[in-house]
Amino acid sequence: MENLVSRFARNKMKKPVLTILITIVLIVVILEVLSKSQKCKTPDCFYPCNNFSTILPGPRDPDLIRLQQKRLAGEKISKQEYRLIAEKLILEKDPELMGCYNGVVCGESGFVRKDLPSNAKIFVKRHELEHLLQTGEERNSEFAANLAAGREYPLGFLQTIFFSIWNRAKYYDSPVCYIISLWKTFKVYFLP
DSSP states (O other), X not given: OHHHHHHHHHHHHHHHHHHHHHHHHHHHHHHHHHHHHOOOOOOSOOOTHHHHGGGOOSSOOHHHHHHHHHHHTTOOOOHHHHHHXXXXXXXXXXXXXXXXXSEEEETXXXXXXXXXXXXXXXXXXXXXXXXXXXXXXXXXXXXXXHHHHHHHXXXXXXXXXXXXXXXHGGGOSOHHHHHHHHHHHHHHHHOO
């Protein structure tokens, strides 16, 4: 009797799981077809580094070099060490100067929007610090930066996602182009 009950439960679970998987595949196919066929205008979102060229520092920061050397040597780096360097090298800027970006690395410095929620701001600072620390051997630098920052600041990661979804909508004329943009962003930031 027990065997019959467990077999019935397994069969009953197969249909919803299969339905969910088929739905996900269909959504991905539709998004891919739309992103290839739809001609969307790139939003008027300037690259913020152009605003910061006069304040970029010259040589690499010695603390950043020390942190990179520790990582390459496989030494443990505390969350506090990362945070101190991020506070030093990642500067907060007004949203008008950042365009549609939450954060950006320009040369040897990083910049983050002042208007981000507090947890999101910490996450984005850590994300941008990760870009400064990267060696260029990463397969997808955005995914690697998200992974490193998201492990330390999962709430900030979620806040950043919702802030980005909400904030980015104003840059698109068409809802279809906005959805395509979200899909393309998802692929860059979340798929290895």
